[in-house]
Amino acid sequence: MKRLTPYLLVLPSWIWLAIFLVVPMAAMASVSLQTGNAIDGFAMTFSFSNYGDALSRYSTQLLRSLLYGGLATVAMMLIGYPVAYWIAFRGGRRKSMYLFLLLLPFFVSFVLRTISWNFLLADNGILFGTLKGWGLLPEGFHVLATTFAVVGGLTYNFLPFMILPIYVALERVDPRVVEAAQDLYATRGAAFRRVVLPLSLPGVFAGVLMTFVPATADPINAAILGGTSNTMIGNIIQTEYLTNLNYPTASALSFTLMAVLLVGIFVYARVLGTENVLEAAAR
């Protein structure tokens, strides 16, 4: 009995994860190689050409998603790092209050937050409508339905996931190490560059992993803020699955997206990964 206990404990989750995580991936792989249509049904034909067709039709949206996800991730890094730095080193006893304030948006649903931006940025809404009324902005000025709106929305929605891991890494940096560098005549800038920054890189690394993948695959920001000319791969996959019922193309696209993201993460981990981060920290 005692030997069996762990297996009994893991069994329900194993079943759940096997049936609803592993098997669906296999189902998706299988569907992506089928041909047919929603009315007559689909049959397995090992049509690897589905991938080529899907890619040639939607490579623009796939590349655009990677670009938008990448731009948003870089923006989050630049915007978030100083915030994490200030809270970690100067937050004092109020650290948890600042973290709570940063997490406040998570108490509002993702969809609703994005729609609030749609409200705020509306061509004649409270912000731009008022400014236009005062003659401070030209009549034709608009932000919605631009690349800036989508990348801005992604940056906004995932920013806390970038700030938190950087904060955790910086929190662990012993302030005495920084003092030691300054005692050894490092300027503030040099102490930051050669001591604090390298020690915080694992946090930045984790932050990028936590934000780039969901931002690249997100369909909501493009749908609500992007208008018709900023469609991302997530929107295409949704439409192909749910509106066009073109399951093979949609499955092939989902697999391609996952493969691209996995390869991206792997290359990223290799190039900038833990080893180099450790090396940089040791220097």
Next chain:
Amino acid sequence: MRTRGRLGDRLLHAYTWLIIVWLSSPIAVMILFGFNDKKSKSNTTWQGFTLRWYTELFDISDLTVALRNTLVIALVSTVITVVIGTMLGIALGRHRFRGAGATNFLVFAAISTPELVMGASLLSLFVSGNVPRDANTIIIAHVLFSLSFVVVTVRARVVGLDPSLEEAARDLGATAWGTFRQVTLPSIMPGVLAGAMLSFALSIDDYVVTSFVNGSTVTFPLWIVGAVKTGIPPQVNVMGTLIFGVGVLIAIASAVASRRRA
């Protein structure tokens, strides 16, 4: 040198507050426009204060149904997730067994699969197996993406638990079940509760995965996205405001409670 440092600190302090204001501004807009006395169809310009939408909160029947679906689905999926996730968390935190490595990998895979891919693959399964999509398939999906979060929070708690406490209970004649109920469970309870809150929050918030497996069942986030083109009614803002208020209250209460315990 010193003064420059101080100035830099001040600038960073102001900058941090600027980011907090930026992050919170959509919340302010959401709350504000729940009080907007709008006359026209669109709810994007301020037209005066009213409490009308709070009294007419449940006047849009399909929105009310969507909200109720969301809450029921969140409740059911949270209960399932907490039960099986706690079991798995205990197994991974306390026991050594064959397949533990593979299990850890699956837990990690479930957390890192993009929502879009998770939804798409579940739909592929349901389509291949001719499974009708309804509230049940939504619950299946929600348990799937919440499970790892419960496992991780519970495991962290179990690892920090001193095994000699349980041994003492056994030595004093407690049964295995009695030890679990009276010693193990109370000590890992904060982890279980944190996992439950997380899984409830993830469930009521989810749009992407749900959009693939919902069939004709509509949830709160799905209803909102569907209404974007025709205009979001102020009732949505009010519901969002109430959910926000309850969430913040629970977070503050649990923070106060854990501080008092410490």
